[in-house]
Amino acid sequence: MPVDVGRVRAAVRFDVATREAEVSATMSFTSGDREGRPVFDLRQDVDEAFFDGRPLPPEALRYRSTGAGDEARVRAVDLVCDPGSRHELVLRYRLGLPQATGAVPVAWAPSGDGVTFDLWMSDLEPGRYLEMWFPANLCHDELALELDIEVNGSDRPHTVLANGAVRQSAPGRTFEVRYPPSYTSLSPMLVLAPSDEVVTAQGDATCAGRPLRVGVAALRGAGADVAGALADTQAWLGYFGNRYGPWAHGDRFTAVLWAPGRGMEYDGATTSSPEALEHEIFHSWFGRGVKPASAGDGWMDEAMATWATASRRAGAGRFGSEELGLDQAPVELRPPHPWSRHTPREAYGDGARLLAGVAHMAGGPDRLRNALAAWHRAYAGRHASTSDLCRHLSQWCGQDLGPWWRRYVDGLAEPA
Numbered sequence: 001m002p003v004d005v006g007r008v009r010a011a012v013r014f015d016v017a018t019r020e021a022e023v024s025a026t027m028s029f030t031s032g033d034r035e036g037r038p039v040f041d042l043r044q045d046v047d048e049a050f051f052d053g054r055p056l057p058p059e060a061l062r063y064r065s066t067g068a069g070d071e072a073r074v075r076a077v078d079l080v081c082d083p084g085s086r087h088e089l090v091l092r093y094r095l096g097l098p099q100a101t102g103a104v105p106v107a108w109a110p111s112g113d114g115v116t117f118d119l120w121m122s123d124l125e126p127g128r129y130l131e132m133w134f135p136a137n138l139c140h141d142e143l144a145l146e147l148d149i150e151v152n153g154s155d156r157p158h159t160v161l162a163n164g165a166v167r168q169s170a171p172g173r174t175f176e177v178r179y180p181p182s183y184t185s186l187s188p189m190l191v192l193a194p195s196d197e198v199v200t201a202q203g204d205a206t207c208a209g210r211p212l213r214v215g216v217a218a219l220r221g222a223g224a225d226v227a228g229a230l231a232d233t234q235a236w237l238g239y240f241g242n243r244y245g246p247w248a249h250g251d252r253f254t255a256v257l258w259a260p261g262r263g264m265e266y267d268g269a270t271t272s273s274p275e276a277l278e279h280e281i282f283h284s285w286f287g288r289g290v291k292p293a294s295a296g297d298g299w300m301d302e303a304m305a306t307w308a309t310a311s312r313r314a315g316a317g318r319f320g321s322e323e324l325g326l327d328q329a330p331v332e333l334r335p336p337h338p339w340s341r342h343t344p345r346e347a348y349g350d351g352a353r354l355l356a357g358v359a360h361m362a363g364g365p366d367r368l369r370n371a372l373a374a375w376h377r378a379y380a381g382r383h384a385s386t387s388d389l390c391r392h393l394s395q396w397c398g399q400d401l402g403p404w405w406r407r408y409v410d411g412l413a414e415p416a
């Protein structure tokens with residue numbers, strides 16, 4: 001039974017001497033509108049559990065099949081809850097490699113005096129949002145996340161980079177990170193690293209007429225030009241603000257630069273290689289400004305980002321406009337199962353090809369950029385679905401895009 005998660009509070013203690021990270025997490029939730037076993041997810045082995053203050057054997061939280069494939073499994077509490085009742089689940093565990101494809105473990109410094117940790121989420125595989133590390137709901141649900149982080153067993157100061165408010169009660173050692181309650185499991189960015197391995201640059205940008213504080217940080221190993229990346233970031237924030245509308249993420253933007261291969265968008269933030277930076281910043285408008293209504297709707301923002309930025313996966317190039325008939329091979333961009341939780345790789349290239357076809361039908365790329373700006377105006381700070389986008393773009397094209405969605409989003413060969 002799906003539930004409404006209100007708050008997730010977790011204390012994480014990294015001990016760099018013993019190379020262990022212990023977590024005590026509390027998930028507060030309200031059960032759904034009928035009797036049932038509450039669904040959540042956590043891709044870690046649980047040592048100890050308490051439900052409403054009573055001990056619960058970890059076996060009572062085992063994974064369940066959703067019918068959308070093993071990777072899209074969830075956990076359910078093996079207790080039947082009354083409709084609308086409020087509960088608290090407390091979990092204690094040690095952070096291991098998250099049980100999800102492509103996940104990366106906590107990185108302990110070989111010298112034994114430091115730790116590097118990145119939430120490092122992904123849309124491409126199920127279970128790669130907050131649930132990798134902490135108990136959470138699926139990405140449709142807004143939840144207040146509070147992380148208390150402590151680094152023990154070393155005198156070396158550490159730094160936390162996050163898109164939430166960070167308070168240090170013991171500088172370089174303990175961090176209280178509070179994320180806005182509008183965040184969902186795909187919103188929070190967090191990078192923890194030894195302070196001497198982080199290079200930072202700060203500046204200002206003007207985004208749709210409002211001032212924005214911009215912070216760019218790089219891990220030394222990334223070999224990135226931080227000052228150059230800051231200048232690019234300021235320019236892109238200004239351009240996207242002018243073209244697609246007001247910033248939806250408070251008064252800050254934060255980027256953490258990694259070596260090539262890493263690129264992920266968060267609300268008003270990114271962890272990215274320098275090459276992917278423009279693509280990831282664009283996502284603060286589309287993907288994390290307008291959020292997907294469910295994980296299966298994630299194809300929309302990859303299609304848009306590929307079409308509108310210099311993405312290396314864009315076959316047709318930026319701002320393509322090309323006639324697209326209903327005679328090409330069908331492509332599935334939105335997985336059909338309601339519990340599916342991944343964005344197919346085709347969302348980039350084939351998604352951008354679909355948008356190039358839409359641009360052609362709308363009267364050119366400039367018209368499609370106007371349509372995207374209107375989409376952002378209508379849905380910024382909210383969630384939107386695949387059918388919402390079909391409706392919106394159909395209006396801009398003056399024709400029903402249903403047949404194109406059926407063939408190039410749902411992957412269905414036969415007309416309805």
Ligand SMILES: [Zn+2]
Pocket residue numbers: 265279280283301302305
């Ligand atoms: Zn992307």
